[in-house]
Amino acid sequence: MKTLAARAVALALACLPLAAVADTVTVVTSFPKELTAAYKKAYEAKYPNDKLEILNKNTAAGIAYVREQAAGSRPEVFWASAPDAFEVLSGAKLLQKIGPGNPAIPAKVGNYPVNDPEGYYRGQALAGYGLMWNTRYLKANNLPEPREWADLVKPVYFGHLAISSPSRSGTTHLTVETILQGEGWNTGWEHLLAICANSAAITERSFGVPDGVSNGQFGIGLVIDFFGLAAKNSGMPVEFVYPSQTAIVPANIALVDGAKSSEGGKRFIEFTLSEEGQTLLLDPKISRLPVLPSIYAKAPAGYPNPFGGTIQAKVNFDSTLSESRYYVVVSLFDQMVTFRHKELAAAAKALYDAEKRLGGKKSAALDEARKLAFSPVIDEKQASDKALLALFKAKKTDADASKAKAKVEEEWAAKAKANYARAVELASGAK
Amino acid sequence: MRTSPSLAAVALAIAAFLVAFLVIPVATVVYTAFSDGQGGFTLAHFAAFSGISLMRESFANSLYVAGVTVGLATVIAVPLAYLTVRFQFRGAVLIQTLGVLPLVMPAFVGAAAMQMLFGRSGSVNLVLRDAFGFTLPLMEGLNGVIFVETLHYFPFILLNLSASLANIDSSMEEAAQNLGASGWRLFRKVVFPLAMPGYVAGASLVFIKVFDDLGTPLVLNVTNMLAPQAYLRVTSIGLEDPIGYVICVILVAFSVGAMGGSWWFVKRRDYALVSRGGVQAPRRTLTPWQSLLAYGWIAAMLLLVLSPHLGILLMSLSKVWSFTVLPEQLTFAHYATVFTDAKQMIWNTFLYCGLAALLDVAIGTAIAYIVLRTAIPGRQLLDHLVTVALAMPGLVLGIGYLRTFKGIDLPFGGGALTASWLIFVLAYSVRRLPYALRSCMAALTQVHPALEEAAENVGAGRWSTIRRVVVPLMMGGILAGFVTSFITAAAEISETILLTSRESLAPMSYGIYLYFQSVLGRGPGAALGVIAVSLVAVGTYLSHRLVAAGSPHQSPGGRA
Numbered sequence: 007m008k009t010l011a012a013r014a015v016a017l018a019l020a021c022l023p024l025a026a027v028a029d030t031v032t033v034v035t036s037f038p039k040e041l042t043a044a045y046k047k048a049y050e051a052k053y054p055n056d057k058l059e060i061l062n063k064n065t066a067a068g069i070a071y072v073r074e075q076a077a078g079s080r081p082e083v084f085w086a087s088a089p090d091a092f093e094v095l096s097g098a099k100l101l102q103k104i105g106p107g108n109p110a111i112p113a114k115v116g117n118y119p120v121n122d123p124e125g126y127y128r129g130q131a132l133a134g135y136g137l138m139w140n141t142r143y144l145k146a147n148n149l150p151e152p153r154e155w156a157d158l159v160k161p162v163y164f165g166h167l168a169i170s171s172p173s174r175s176g177t178t179h180l181t182v183e184t185i186l187q188g189e190g191w192n193t194g195w196e197h198l199l200a201i202c203a204n205s206a207a208i209t210e211r212s213f214g215v216p217d218g219v220s221n222g223q224f225g226i227g228l229v230i231d232f233f234g235l236a237a238k239n240s241g242m243p244v245e246f247v248y249p250s251q252t253a254i255v256p257a258n259i260a261l262v263d264g265a266k267s268s269e270g271g272k273r274f275i276e277f278t279l280s281e282e283g284q285t286l287l288l289d290p291k292i293s294r295l296p297v298l299p300s301i302y303a304k305a306p307a308g309y310p311n312p313f314g315g316t317i318q319a320k321v322n323f324d325s326t327l328s329e330s331r332y333y334v335v336v337s338l339f340d341q342m343v344t345f346r347h348k349e350l351a352a353a354a355k356a357l358y359d360a361e362k363r364l365g366g367k368k369s370a371a372l373d374e375a376r377k378l379a380f381s382p383v384i385d386e387k388q389a390s391d392k393a394l395l396a397l398f399k400a401k402k403t404d405a406d407a408s409k410a411k412a413k414v415e416e417e418w419a420a421k422a423k424a425n426y427a428r429a430v431e432l433a434s435g436a437k
Numbered sequence: 438m439r440t441s442p443s444l445a446a447v448a449l450a451i452a453a454f455l456v457a458f459l460v461i462p463v464a465t466v467v468y469t470a471f472s473d474g475q476g477g478f479t480l481a482h483f484a485a486f487s488g489i490s491l492m493r494e495s496f497a498n499s500l501y502v503a504g505v506t507v508g509l510a511t512v513i514a515v516p517l518a519y520l521t522v523r524f525q526f527r528g529a530v531l532i533q534t535l536g537v538l539p540l541v542m543p544a545f546v547g548a549a550a551m552q553m554l555f556g557r558s559g560s561v562n563l564v565l566r567d568a569f570g571f572t573l574p575l576m577e578g579l580n581g582v583i584f585v586e587t588l589h590y591f592p593f594i595l596l597n598l599s600a601s602l603a604n605i606d607s608s609m610e611e612a613a614q615n616l617g618a619s620g621w622r623l624f625r626k627v628v629f630p631l632a633m634p635g636y637v638a639g640a641s642l643v644f645i646k647v648f649d650d651l652g653t654p655l656v657l658n659v660t661n662m663l664a665p666q667a668y669l670r671v672t673s674i675g676l677e678d679p680i681g682y683v684i685c686v687i688l689v690a691f692s693v694g695a696m697g698g699s700w701w702f703v704k705r706r707d708y709a710l711v712s713r714g715g716v717q718a719p720r721r722t723l724t725p726w727q728s729l730l731a732y733g734w735i736a737a738m739l740l741l742v743l744s745p746h747l748g749i750l751l752m753s754l755s756k757v758w759s760f761t762v763l764p765e766q767l768t769f770a771h772y773a774t775v776f777t778d779a780k781q782m783i784w785n786t787f788l789y790c791g792l793a794a795l796l797d798v799a800i801g802t803a804i805a806y807i808v809l810r811t812a813i814p815g816r817q818l819l820d821h822l823v824t825v826a827l828a829m830p831g832l833v834l835g836i837g838y839l840r841t842f843k844g845i846d847l848p849f850g851g852g853a854l855t856a857s858w859l860i861f862v863l864a865y866s867v868r869r870l871p872y873a874l875r876s877c878m879a880a881l882t883q884v885h886p887a888l889e890e891a892a893e894n895v896g897a898g899r900w901s902t903i904r905r906v907v908v909p910l911m912m913g914g915i916l917a918g919f920v921t922s923f924i925t926a927a928a929e930i931s932e933t934i935l936l937t938s939r940e941s942l943a944p945m946s947y948g949i950y951l952y953f954q955s956v957l958g959r960g961p962g963a964a965l966g967v968i969a970v971s972l973v974a975v976g977t978y979l980s981h982r983l984v985a986a987g988s989p990h991q992s993p994g995g996r997a
Contacts, residue, residue, distance in 0.1 A: 032939065038954065038955030038956075038957070038958060039778070039951055039952060039954075039955055039958050039961075040955060040957050040958065042940075043778050057941075059939045059940065059941055060939070060940040060941075061938065061939055061940065062940060062951055062954070063672070064673070066672075066673035067672040067673045070672060070673055070674065070675045071672075073675065074675055074676060076844070079852070079853060079856075140759060140760060142759060142760040142761075143558065143760050146760065174660075174669075174673075206557065207658065209658050210655070210658045210659075210660050211658075211954065213954050213955055213956065214658050216956045217955075217956045217959070220759055220956045221552075221553060221556075221558070221758060221759050221760070221959070222558035222759045222760030222761075223552065223556050223557045223558050223559075224557070233956060236956065236957060237956050237957070240957055241756065241757055242757060242759055242956070243757070243759050243760070244759075291957055345490070345491050345494070345661075405481070408485075409485070412485065412488060412489060416488070416489075416490065419490055
């Protein structure tokens with residue numbers, strides 16, 4: 007017994023996951039396992055002395071993780087979709103300048119710089135935002151296929167859509183910003199609120215939307231392109247379309263400052279931008295848009311090409327604006343939608359019922375109800391107020407600021423709730 | 438009853454282990470929740486918590502979900518328990534199966550499958566919509582959590598209630614029958630009140646488990662409950678966020694309260710019967726109608742209980758399963774993916790859970806021996822400390838570990854403790870220790886001290902008596918404890934999600950969770966789930982066999 011136990015312990019010790027082989031490159035990423043597994047395999051095949059460690063975290067948790075690690079034990083690479091996340095990191099002095107990489111990569115896509123002008127991060131793939139739907143679901147429910155964001159506000163889609171919350175998903179935040187920038191603050195929110203009201207669920211992570219659409223729980227979802235394209239290219243009964251008000255934004259990769267092995271980190275970043283690393287993006291299970299234009303020649307027919315004009319990106323995404331009001335937009339969305347989804351949906355339901363009942367007749371009460379249900383609780387001017395923006399950016403440890411912030415949030419929540427309740431009242435009383 | 442210095446040293450070492458890895462982390466969490474950052478006491482964080490409407494809502498939702506789950510689990514479990522114990526009934530084996538099947542499948546794994554079967558466009562609702570034009574919102578929001586948890590946890594009530602029903606002296610029932618009570622009245626006025634201790638123990642356990650569960654709400658996309666909120670606060674805002682700790686304190690308070698409450702409830706009233714055991718109540722026979730009803734109920738429950746198992750198997754084998762009742766094309770590709778990409782995770786599970794279970798039975802055996810065979814002062818304290826571990830939510834312990842051991846490095850350049858694989862072994866072993874300890878205690882109780890005395894009489898020293906006589910005689914119980922610790926640790930998710938800092942360190946349970954986070958990962962995630970479930974199933978079978986073989990006087994299946 008004793009020898010058996012001793013042998014078991016010895017065997018266990020021999021097989022322990024050893025920490026340091028040669029260079030361990032730790033990558034914090036929000037990307038799914040299909041993608042990270044492919045890069046890990048290819049990278050470790052090319053650099054057998056390196057070991058790639060993946061830390062899968064959603065963008066917000068990834069930022070918190072990098073922040074909390076002491077210099078010297080930080081991960082080497084941060085790799086995610088949302089450019090804001092990189093702005094937050096470089097603002098906190100957590101990134102190391104790497105400058106421009108592969109010269110074959112164009113400086114701009116549309117008007118948007120591919121790499122960070124200050125050299126803190128680089129674009130590694132391109133991403134557009136769009137609509138993904140389950141063809142079987144739409145057919146079974148007799149729903150028309152959507153083309154534009156604005157299509158989704160129609161009553162027929164009530165209870166059939168899905169969207170994630172920007173506070174939990176960086177890519178959803180980009181979608182929300184894209185709509186707000188493309189359509190303006192008021193129209194943007196009006197559409198967003200109506201879309202959210204039509205949603206069956208506000209999902210916890212951005213993947214919840216494509217997942218639900220793929221397996222038929224939801225009809226249509228607002229997603230980042232690769233979710234839709236990967237599902238479609240892997241045989242799921244789904245379709246994906248870029249609406250005209252979309253933006254093409256790079257998904258970025260950056261070298262974290264204060265990591266153990268910056269050289270290894272740099273090596274991995276160069277690998278992801280090389281011909282080899284870029285080609286991996288075309289894998290049907292990954293289906294992302296390379297930043298290296300020459301790769302598109304290898305892509306299958308019908309593969310969207312942002313350099314070839316197959317995607318009309320009308321919105322010139324302003325990442326400075328997006329970053330400046332990040333916390334305000336995120337919190338507004340949560341207070342008006344995420345936490346009040348039931349009430350918002352009830353307001354929309356009451357509106358649609360009233361519209362049906364009135365049969366197209368004009369009604370002041372109904373217009374008022376619609377306005378109450380689908381208007382943001384603060385206007386663009388209030389949202390760009392310096393004091394407000396500063397309040398939301400204050401440190402978490404600043405007790406007074408967080409108290410004041412909580413108060414503002416409660417006000418928004420209370421106002422939204424009251425608006426939705428009043429909208430239900432007005433709509434059900436509309437004659 | 439003797440005391441030897443070396444045994445006292447062992448007791449001290451165990452106490453130190455428990456203090457370091459159970460008491461201090463939990464105390465740190467509680468301290469942080471009440472600390473103003475400068476070492477002073479404050480209730481400001483609790484005030485902030487109650488000022489956030491989302492938190493109030495989460496609190497209410499957690500209470501609601503746990504309460505309704507207990508209610509529904511009662512509805513399922515009580516008839517089943519009553520049937521097995523009181524009636525001449527051939528379905529008893531089926532009911533025993535019903536009591537074990539759900540426990541084999543971790544709730545969060547089953548949750549994904551339940552979505553495919555009972556979700557908005559799940560198999561059941563597609564059939565209902567086609568046939569009757571309506572659907573059931575079984576998996577919408579909190580309903581989904583309640584549904585999944587009820588099916589997973591009702592066995593706790595079933596097992597405890599069956600055990601306590603079996604202990605009721607038949608003369609009580611006969612007396613009641615002589616006085617004219619029968620049927621529902623007999624059950625309500627006499628049988629159920631007498632079986633109350635078992636019911637309360639089971640129900641409070643269900644309440645705690647549901648209240649603390651993190652994996653199921655996360656997989657089902659439900660975040661407006663306490664445990665997910667604590668997790669989200671701590672991971673996305675950071676370890677400094679006090680609200681996360683406030684939630685932890687609430688979770689601990691409810692856990693301790695529910696366990697203490699059930700203990701108090703049983704103590705408060707005298708449930709002892711003058712005579713018990715021996716005279717088993719004569720089993721009544723069912724009328725044909727009753728039989729039909731009983732078999733119908735059992736069949737329905739069996740179908741429900743099997744659905745996550747079946748669902749996960751189908752998911753793991755399906756290429757495309759979208760908006761159809763059953764998947765269309767079958768494939769083994771997901772298993773291939775798992776065996777190439779997730780080998781490390783499978784190995785990690787064996788490593789962590791094996792070492793944790795080894796540690797558990799070693800400590801469990803030592804504590805059992807110290808408590809039952811020595812007179813070391815304060816020895817009962819060890820037993821009580823371990824029982825405390827039973828009431829500690831994994832989430833709280835996980836957050837406590839991250840906070841307490843932050844910045845502590847392993848010797849010899851092993852890196853940070855919280856980023857190493859050791860942290861899993863420690864966390865699993867502390868939380869699974871109560872299971873192992875119960876097994877070891879039971880095993881040692883059955884070893885007569887005369888055997889040890891005999892060994893010492895023929896000249897064996899204390900240590901060789903322990904090694905050559907006590908431990909071999911306890912072996913059945915020790916092995917059962919090992920297996921129980923192992924399989925429950927393998928299915929653990931709350932601590933695992935928090936403590937996993939790198940993918941290469943992740944055990945299978947995290948792997949399943951991670952795969953479930955992407956559209957195309959559902960298949961491989963389910964495949965890994967099937968592997969985990971098979972592992973747990975084999976383990977459960979083994980532990981039942983071991984308990985049955987080790988103690989011929991005890992009936993198997995009383996563990997909860």
